[in-house]
Structures are given as C-alpha cells and as structure tokens.
Amino acid sequence: MSEHIAPLKLYFYVFFSLLVLTLLTWRIAYVDLGKWNTVVMLIIAACKATLVGTFFMHLRWSAAVVRLVLFAALFWLAIMITLTIGDFFSRGTVQPWQASTVVSQSIIPAGKR
C-alpha cells in the first residue's frame, strides 16, 4: 500500500516517544560515561531518526524502491565516513621535531628538495 492513511493516534505516540528520547539524551549527556557518551547519544539519535522516518515519513507503508534509495544513500554515506576516517587516522602525524628526519628519509633527491 503506497497511499496508506495512518491512524492519528499513531502520530501522537511517535511525537511523545520523540520527546521522551530527547529528554533522555539531554539528561544522559550530564552523566560522565567517558567515550560511551557519544555512542549512547548517537544510538538515541538513530532511534529518533528511525521513528521519524518510519512513521512521519511513511516508510512503513512505502514501496521497496523508495527504501532502497534511502539505504543506498546511507551506504554511500558510510563509505565516505569510513574511508575518510580510515585514511586520516592510519597515516600518522609528523611532529615538528620529526620534520628534518622525514625530509632526510624522503625519496626526493637531495638536489631537488
């Protein structure tokens, strides 16, 4: 069914769930969980986004091809983030005091530096 008319009650349930999750993520932010703060907040944000997408954006009742577009976009987004981060944090950084060593070990001939 592509033109499903959802019961009004459902929208209000989703709305209140979103408000509760907002309150939850806001209060949890004040508890120090170390690195897990970000993980918990992103999980809650993903839950909220799923609620909005599934019910407000009618993905629950939409055609498979429409969902495919969404998953394709998210997949490409994952590629962009994963490869960028993988590249950035696997290269290592050159500290100022290491600069001369890096230059002396470089493959560029000394005369052309």
Added chain:
Amino acid sequence: MIASRRKYKLHNSQTAVYEQFDDRTQQHEASSLGMWIFLGTEIMFFGAVFTAYTVYRNLYTTAFEAGSHLLNTQIGAINTAVLIGSSLTMALAVHAAQTGRRKQLMAYIVSTMCLGSVFLFIKFVLEWMHEYHDGLAPGLHWTYAGPQSSHVAMFFCFYFILTGIHATHMIVGEGIMIVLLYMAWKGRFSGERYNPIEMFGLYWHFVDIVWIFLFPLLYLLGAHF
C-alpha cells in the same frame, strides 16, 4: 493549450492523475521516489560536513568539548522539542490532506510555519546574536582566550556552518509552505490530490532528522564537565 489542460487537471480532483501515469498509485510512487532521491543528495550534502566534523573532533577532542561546553543545552533541548512539534503538525497536515479536510490542512500548515519560526527566532536571537556578542564568532568577533583558542574556533566554525545550512533549509521550507498554504486556500488539494503536501512533508521531516543529530553532536558533547 497545455496550460489550460493543466488547470483542468488541477481543478478536477476526481481524475487527478497526470496523463503520463497509469493510476494514482504509480503517480504517488513516482513522486515519492523522486523526492527520496533528492533527500539522498541532501544526506550526502550534510554528510560531507558531518564527516569533516568527525575528523576534526577526533583531532581536537578536548577543544571541541570545551567549545561545546559554551553552548546552552537547555535552549538546544527546547528547540529540539519545538522542531519535533513542527514535525508532528506537518504529519497531521499530510493526514488532513489525505482525508480531504481543507480547513484543518491550512491550520496545520500555519502551525508548522509558526513552530518553524519559533525555532528560527530562538536560533537567531537567543543563540547566534548572543554568541556574536560573547566573541564566539570566528572571523567576525573572536575573543575566546582559553587554551587551544584556534581549535575551539574550529568547533565554532562547524557550529555556525552546520546550524547555518540547517536554518537555511528551514527558511526555504517556510517559503514553500507559503506557496502550499496559498494552494490549499485556493482549493487545489483534495483527498485524491495531495502529493505536493506529502512530498514537502518528507522534506520538513528530513530537516528535523538533521537537527536530531546536530543537537547531541554540537550541544551535548561537552555537557558532562
């Protein structure tokens, strides 16, 4: 000729199927598919800035937490609730359009516009102007004297760019809603013809989802100090 046929189609709600489509279901799926492909490009658009944010946040973790600590999480939480409320009224507007209730549709579009304006007002007056006066606007007025000042400035660059493009999307949405409100007032929508309302609803909910991620990533990052 084409213009007059278009007009006829628009006003005859019983046969509200454009000639290139077999039936309403196919027309509706085509509209949804097109809108979602557009939203896919929007995901990549915001995704690029989110990726850059992730990289810099990992490079300058403490500076980003210090910058985030300067934002008011209470205002951020209230704005999140306001935006979720506007998403609810938008969903109700689509419902009213589907069931062919013109007055309700107009009322819900107006309430969505009002809640969107409240969000933008809070954003401009209570946040951006406040941050500008506090010297937290890199490039315009930057007086932050704490440690790693330039890295904190980087956080505020992301803050202004991300909330800025988000607010731009909302202003565009407000403009589209004026047009939709006019069309609804003219009686262009009915229980058989409401695709523009539903497609705009997708856009508005998408903007809401972007904010759902912005709120923890910008405001809540440094809350636990």
